[in-house]
Amino acid sequence: MIIDKLTIRDGMSTKTFVFSNGFNLITSNGANQVGKTTLIRALLFAMGENVPGTQSFDFQSAKKEFYLDLHSDSSQVKLLRTANTLRLRDGDSRDVVSYVLPLELYEAKSKIWGISNRLVSDNLLGACYIDQDKGWTLLNRGKAIANISFNIEDFVSGLAGLDLANERAEIKKIEQETKRYKFALGAAGYQRDVLENETQPIPSEDSNRDFSRQQQLLMHASYLKKRINAMKAVQKDNKRFAEYIEHLKLRIKDGSREIPVNRENLVGFEDQEKYLEAQVSVLKSNLKETERQIDAIQIALNNDGRLFSPGSDLDVIDRRIAGLKIDSGTLEKGEKELAKQKKAVKKSIASQVTICEPYRFIADTIRDFTERLGIYEAYSKDTHGPLTNNLKNKSGSYYQGLVFAFRLAYAKAIEKYCYLRLPLIIDSPRSGELNRENFAKYMHLLKNQFEGWQIIVASIEPDEIPADHTIEINRSLMEDAEINMNLSTLW
Amino acid sequence: MGIPSNTNASSSAFGWQFQTHAALVLMLRDIKDIDSIRVEGATDDIEIYYTDKHVDYAQAKARTTNEPGKGSPQRFKDALHTLAKDAQQKNCLNAIYVTNDVFPLGKSHNDIKFDYDSFLTFSELSPDQQKYITAKLHELLNGESDADSLIATLENHLAIYVMWFYGKDASTRTKATIRAIENFLAAIDPQSVSKYSAKLYSLWTDVLTSNAATLKTDVAVSKSELIWPLIVLLTEVNPNDKFFDTYDDEVVQDVIERYGQIIGETTERYDIISQVLSDFDQYKHDHHGVSKQLREDFTAKNIDQYRSLIGADELDTDEANCITALVVKKIIANRGVIAEIKEKVNLDN
Numbered sequence: 001m002i003i004d005k006l007t008i009r010d011g012m013s014t015k016t017f018v019f020s021n022g023f024n025l026i027t028s029n030g031a032n033q034v035g036k037t038t039l040i041r042a043l044l045f046a047m048g049e050n051v052p053g054t055q056s057f058d059f060q061s062a063k064k065e066f067y068l069d070l071h072s073d074s075s076q077v078k079l080l081r082t083a084n085t086l087r088l089r090d091g092d093s094r095d096v097v098s099y100v101l102p103l104e105l106y107e108a109k110s111k112i113w114g115i116s117n118r119l120v121s122d123n124l125l126g127a128c129y130i131d132q133d134k135g136w137t138l139l140n141r142g143k144a145i146a147n148i149s150f151n152i153e154d155f156v157s158g159l160a161g162l163d164l165a166n167e168r169a170e171i172k173k174i175e176q177e178t179k180r181y182k183f184a185l186g187a188a189g190y191q192r193d194v195l196e197n198e199t200q201p202i203p204s205e206d207s208n209r210d211f212s213r214q215q216q217l218l219m220h221a222s223y224l225k226k227r228i229n230a231m232k233a234v235q236k237d238n239k240r241f242a243e244y245i246e247h248l249k250l251r252i253k254d255g256s257r258e259i260p261v262n263r264e265n266l267v268g269f270e271d272q273e274k275y276l277e278a279q280v281s282v283l284k285s286n287l288k289e290t291e292r293q294i295d296a297i298q299i300a301l302n303n304d305g306r307l308f309s310p311g312s313d314l315d316v317i318d319r320r321i322a323g324l325k326i327d328s329g330t331l332e333k334g335e336k337e338l339a340k341q342k343k344a345v346k347k348s349i350a351s352q353v354t355i356c357e358p359y360r361f362i363a364d365t366i367r368d369f370t371e372r373l374g375i376y377e378a379y380s381k382d383t384h385g386p387l388t389n390n391l392k393n394k395s396g397s398y399y400q401g402l403v404f405a406f407r408l409a410y411a412k413a414i415e416k417y418c419y420l421r422l423p424l425i426i427d428s429p430r431s432g433e434l435n436r437e438n439f440a441k442y443m444h445l446l447k448n449q450f451e452g453w454q455i456i457v458a459s460i461e462p463d464e465i466p467a468d469h470t471i472e473i474n475r476s477l478m479e480d481a482e483i484n485m486n487l488s489t490l491w
Numbered sequence: 492m493g494i495p496s497n498t499n500a501s502s503s504a505f506g507w508q509f510q511t512h513a514a515l516v517l518m519l520r521d522i523k524d525i526d527s528i529r530v531e532g533a534t535d536d537i538e539i540y541y542t543d544k545h546v547d548y549a550q551a552k553a554r555t556t557n558e559p560g561k562g563s564p565q566r567f568k569d570a571l572h573t574l575a576k577d578a579q580q581k582n583c584l585n586a587i588y589v590t591n592d593v594f595p596l597g598k599s600h601n602d603i604k605f606d607y608d609s610f611l612t613f614s615e616l617s618p619d620q621q622k623y624i625t626a627k628l629h630e631l632l633n634g635e636s637d638a639d640s641l642i643a644t645l646e647n648h649l650a651i652y653v654m655w656f657y658g659k660d661a662s663t664r665t666k667a668t669i670r671a672i673e674n675f676l677a678a679i680d681p682q683s684v685s686k687y688s689a690k691l692y693s694l695w696t697d698v699l700t701s702n703a704a705t706l707k708t709d710v711a712v713s714k715s716e717l718i719w720p721l722i723v724l725l726t727e728v729n730p731n732d733k734f735f736d737t738y739d740d741e742v743v744q745d746v747i748e749r750y751g752q753i754i755g756e757t758t759e760r761y762d763i764i765s766q767v768l769s770d771f772d773q774y775k776h777d778h779h780g781v782s783k784q785l786r787e788d789f790t791a792k793n794i795d796q797y798r799s800l801i802g803a804d805e806l807d808t809d810e811a812n813c814i815t816a817l818v819v820k821k822i823i824a825n826r827g828v829i830a831e832i833k834e835k836v837n838l839d840n
Binding site: 226227230231233234237238241242266267268269271272274275276277278279281282285288289 | 762825829
């Protein structure tokens with residue numbers, strides 16, 4: 001899939017960026033913060049991804065529109081992204097399909113990329129985009145950008161069509177349970193602090209009892225308020241009913257006399273109105289008494305030698321936590337047991353993932369790319385290969401090289417198993433500890449291993465980037481924008 | 492000396508409370524014939540309006556010390572100023588001196604002894620007491636051209652009422668008021684005395700206290716405003732209701748907890764009430780039997796129809812039937828309670 005052009009409309013201003021089928025460079029000739037990253041993210045945003053804008057350019061603004069033209073060998077697609085909506089048109093067809101984002105992002109991506117596997121679709125960005133902030137730290141699990149994640153196990157099982165739903169559900173359950181244990185252990189630690197802190201004496205038994213009573217009264221007061229409102233609603237309903245009857249202008253006959261039907265002669269209506277008024281006044285009286293009791297308890301609590309207010313969340317938490325019976329030992333044991341379970345499930349996933357073909361392809365590709373980048377020897381020491389968890393020993397330019405190799409291998413895997421060449425979008429490859437020599441290896445790898453791919457690289461300096469098309473941004477993204485009132489030319 | 496034109500002096504908290512309680516007790520003495528009541532009225536501390544358009548005016552003066560009789564002649568003399576003016580009102584029925592002192596005229600004029608809850612008119616007092624009051628009035632109205640006429644008028648209307656109201660402890664201080672409410676409730680429904688006297692006390696003293704604080708002196712509390720809250724209390728849904736006898740205790744408890752609010756709202760919607768009562772009246776017309784049995788039969792025969800009407804179709808059958816039966820029986824019973832109370836306190840006249 002090739003990006004042909006992106007047109008950004010901001011109010012009446014429009015600016016179009018045209019891309020070539022090959023190696024594109026977005027550069028600012030040494031100037032910082034002029035809009036390279038914004039343009040890169042705008043491309044992704046226009047594809048429907050939920051990426052953030054930059055400080056000076058808010059994508060979600062109502063007056064901004066992003067028009068993106070894409071093509072493949074067999075199709076042409078036009079996209080129009082505005083805030084939370086993506087509209088898609090096939091070729092020259094006038095039929096437009098609209099998607100509400102992020103709710104229908106999966107459906108939109110299926111249509112744009114032709115990828116129907118949800119796991120692949122959800123991990124697509126990790127395989128085609130290296131962000132300048134998060135991208136160069138994402139190896140095989142983590143954030144590609146903002147809240148968009150990548151997970152190698154999911155990605156590979158998606159490519160292989162493996163069904164790991166049970167394992168994933170199990171992990172999710174364990175993680176939720178672990179969260180609860182962690183919270184409880186946190187509370188146990190905090191309880192120790194509260195109990196040990198001499199400047200904050202623990203409230204007496206009486207205070208705890210009063211506090212519980214006060215909580216009950218507060219709930220009762222809330223119930224009474226609801227009842228009062230409900231009664232008022234019934235009063236209104238009854239009033240509307242009487243108005244309806246009067247509106248009908250019914251008349252009844254009593255001998256020769258005709259009597260109009262109204263609320264005064266509806267049997268029992270007046271009684272019912274008085275009953276409801278009294279009901280409200282009884283409830284209000286109950287509420288007043290309840291609030292009086294709440295205040296009285298408050299005074300007692302305030303006299304307990306501690307500035308206590310039911311409105312103070314911290315005090316409420318302290319009181320509750322101080323009164324809890326927490327067995328830290330059991331909790332720690334439970335947490336460890338869950339960690340063990342999680343490890344076992346992960347092992348089961350890994351054993352299924354590593355025997356499937358896409359995994360072997362990715363592993364081979366990474367090996368090839370690391371060899372080309374001159375870092376294979378270091379990489380081969382890690383026996384977990386693409387599923388590595390050990391990031392501690394991987395640092396500096398070596399780590400950046402690994403990221404580059406891993407991510408490009410993912411793109412290759414999509415080409416092989418989904419028959420799709422994604423545009424490769426790379427932001428600021430020169431950042432970090434990359435020296436000139438290593439950078440040249442990166443570019444060489446891209447040029448030789450991704451021939452025929454569309455590559456879009458943003459870099460502050462244009463030197464040593466083998467681009468065949470350059471987009472220059474010198475002052476700002478929308479520099480030299482046109483005033484265009486005729487939207488039909490864009491869509 | 493003339494009659495002071497403005498007696499709306501601010502009272503002490505104790506005196507203020509006494510005034511409210513006295514108003515409540517005086518009202519309950521004649522509840523059937525009363526239309527409305529005003530505390531801190533335009534003419535006097537307490538004004539009780541009757542349905543026949545007559546009015547009781549009352550001056551409330553309280554002793555605050557533990558020495559009955561001390562200061563009481565002066566308090567009585569002060570009250571006479573206003574009471575004399577009250578008696579001149581064309582609609583005056585009684586001009587009442589109400590106090591918490593068993594020696595309302597002082598210790599030296601105690602030949603007819605005043606107990607708590609004693610209400611005596613001028614003509615019922617001893618000759619010595621009458622002589623004392625007449626002398627005080629002459630002293631008070633000295634120089635007025637129509638003094639004799641003013642005195643005769645007041646003597647025709649004057650009454651003295653002594654009620655208990657003393658002590659720091661609230662339940663001690665207010666026991667006469669509570670007793671008056673209990674006596675009233677006993678006449679309405681003996682079973683409700685222990686259940687509702689405290690609540691009614693709280694409701695009524697609140698209403699009268701806020702009436703006393705209203706600056707517009709023509710705003711009175713109607714008997715209706717005081718009696719309808721009692722009807723609400725008497726018709727509250729509670730698990731001991733005999734309606735629930737035929738249902739399992741757990742179902743009843745569950746229904747009350749979960750659907751109490753819906754039951755309350757349904758039994759108060761006029762369109763539903765009207766339909767149920769109209770159907771029931773027709774049923775009574777077409778069938779014979781004792782009313783309890785008629786109500787049971789009517790409810791059982793119409794349970795499906797009313798279950799839909801109150802929107803309980805989706806619930807578990809036992810619960811839905813329990814709720815529906817409760818709503819229907821409650822609507823019918825409420826009408827009975829309303830009619831009974833209205834008759835007992837003469838509410839619509």
